[in-house]
Amino acid sequence: MTRLRPHHALAALPVLGILVGVPFANRVHGYIFGLPFVLAWIVGCVLLTSAVMALIGALDRAAARDEGDGGGRA
Amino acid sequence: MNAALAVIAAFVVVAFALGLLARRGRTMSLEQWTVGGRGFGALFVFLLMAGEIYTTFTFLGGSGWAYGKGAPAFYILCYGAIAYTISYFLLPVVWRYAARHQLHSQADFFVAKYRSRVLGILASAVGVVAMVPYLVLQLKGLGIIVSETSYGSITPAVAIWIGTGLLVVYVIVSGVRGSAWTAVLKDVMILAVAVALGVYLPRHYYGGYQPMFEAIEHAKPGFLTLPARGMSATWLVSTVALTSLGFYMWPHAFASTYTAKGEDVFRKNAAVMPLYQLVLLFVFFAGFAAILQVPGLKGADADLSLLKLVKKTFPPGLVGLIGAAGVLTALVPGSMLMLTSATVLAKNVYRPLVGAVEERTVAILARALVPVVALVAAWLALRGASLVPLLLLGYNFVTQLFPALVLSLGETPWATPAGAIAGIVTGEAAVIWLSASGVTLAKLFPTWPGTITDLNIGIVAMVANIAVLVLVSVLTRGAPRGARAA
Incomplete structure (x- = not known):
């Protein structure tokens, strides 16, 4: 099992942004880059997913190096 | 034959040639035919997996729903992101277990974890049943593209039969190696076509994104937000939750994770794949652009909106190029689905039921089942229904495997x-x-x-x-x- 570390909680941010945030972001006005607000919000969540998962990946690799276990077989 | 159909035919010939070249000099055992003899590098695996994401569903279904339903289409952009987040934690565990126990299919995973052959057969049957609507969707997409680009000379029903025939021959000729090479061609084309259309059409007809959305909001107030009832925010959130859990439960998607070199592949993909998915945004733009330009397409006909607008905008040669990209987005995933369902039926349903069967018999049966699966799918494809509900039906089936899978991940299954x-x-x-x-x-x-x-x-x-x-x-x-x- 991938050992859960505190920084893994970051992964919940974009998920909550979609599952909890979208009902509140459900409006057209407040265009961002020409997109209706709700669509811009969703695109933002997708971009955030990518950034957060890259960060978590980097932190996990760093933690694996510190423990000297090579991060499993990968 | 018009210029559009000629261009599409040329691309189909290229796809067949790639399939034939890919098998040259190899004997086609079951292993070779289905998992490419396990010789795929990381890039190929990535392309195969990405190849499953960009299907006719993305191209015609995504634009069709943006055209016909508006904001509810945005769910398509959401569930992938959540699925990749889950994959970061889930797939390394699955991969490690599969590698240690030398597993080949999704059914093998259930059989090994639960020590139950019945569960393996059940999971396989569920997978095949779920893949059928997904396959039907590809055939309908092929039918739409062929009949639209024929400018009326080929009826949709005939076009579906032509598409089915193409797909069967393609699968039998090439197996998975052909899919991988064609996937490269397909991904390059669909990326280029989707982005080009999504940038050009709103600019050409409306002078930009915001003017386009303002015009839509003016003509159809509320179309760009989720409605209060029906496909409301509640619908979107629950649909996204469900489909993101089902994302890796498809037998072909689950098994393609086995081919990765190491577990770090999934951790990197979790950051890259969401970006790749933003191509959908441009598909939506094309669908939205069609709303005020080719109005009046009702129900399942909304799936035609992208091609109708393309035909209105561009000369036949260019329409053919766009149609060819569409045909490839049906051919590649369609062949994967057909191949996987035929193989799963032969290997994970027939063999455990019958007992000791030679590998060669299973291979022959798998190939014989391809046209059978195709006939069932074609028959269903002729019976109406639009693209997105078909995929949602498949997802409803396949997601039911998720609880049993997750509760099996501990050392001993809970x-x-x-x-x-x-x-x-x-x-x-x-x-x-x-x-x-x-x-x-x-x-x-x-x-x-x-x-x-x-x-x-x-x-x-x-x-x-x-x-x-x-x-x-x-x-x-x-x-x-x-x-x-x-």
Whole structure:
């Protein structure tokens, strides 16, 4: 099992942004880059997913190096 | 034959040639035919997996829903992101276990974890049943593209048969190696076409994105936000939750994770794949651009909107190029689905049921099943229904495997084989009953608030599945647990 570390909680941010945030972001006005607000919000969540998962990946690799276990077989 | 069809035919010939070249000099054993002899590098695996994401569903279904439904189409952009987040934690565990036990298919995973051949057969059957609507969707897409680009000379029904024939020949000729090479061609083309259309069409017809969206909002107020009832925010959230859990439960998607070199591949993909997915945004733009330019397409005809607008905008040669990209987005995933369902039926259903069968017999059966699966799918494809509901139906089926999978991930599975089987059977029975009867929560409980009754009906099946799984697992455990539960 991938050992859960505190920084893994970051992964919940974009998920909550979609599952909890979208009902509140459900409006057209407040265009961002020409997109209706709700669509811009969703695109933002997708971009955030990518950034957060890259960060978590980097932190996990760093933690694996510190423990000297090579991060499993990968 | 017009210029558009000629261009499409040329690309089909190229795809067939790639398939033939890919198999040259190799003997086609079952292993070679289905998993490419396990010789795929990381990039190829990535392309195969990405190849499954960009299907006709993305191209025609995504634009069709943006055209016909508006904001509810945005769900398509959401569930992938959540699925990749889950994959970061889930897939390394699956991969490690599969690598240690030399597993080949999704069914193998259930068989090994639960030590139950019945569960393997059940999971395989569920997978095949779920893949059928997904395959039907590709055939319908092929039919739409061929009949639209023929400018009326080929009827949709004939076009579906032509598409089915192409797909069967393609699968039998090339197997998975052909798919991988064509996937490269397909991905380059669909990326270029989607981005070009999504940038050009709004600019050409409206002078930019914001003017386009303002014009739509003016003509159809509320179209760009989720409605208060029906496909409301509740619907979107529950649909996204359900489909993101089902994302890796497809037999072909699950098994393609086995081919990765190491578990770090999934951790990197979790950051890259969401970006790749933003191509969908441009597909939406094309669909939105069509709303005021080719108005009046109702129901399933909304899936035609992208091609109608393309035909209005560009000369036949260019229409052919765009149609060819569309044909490839149906051919590649369609061949993967057809190949996987035929192989799963032969290897994971027929073989365990019959007992000792030679590898060669299974290989012959797998190939013989390809046209059978194709005929069933073609027959269904001729019976109407638009693209997105087809995929959602497949997802409702396949997501029912998720609880049994997750509860098996510990050292010893938390659920018992009987519990897992009972849960899956309950979930599938609920899905079949709910989709066949057309029951919705809103109809059952008309006085309840929309925040509850708009929940995707698949959630109901999922809850029933989990409840039965837990109950039966607790009841069928060893004495100490049973005593504690009592």
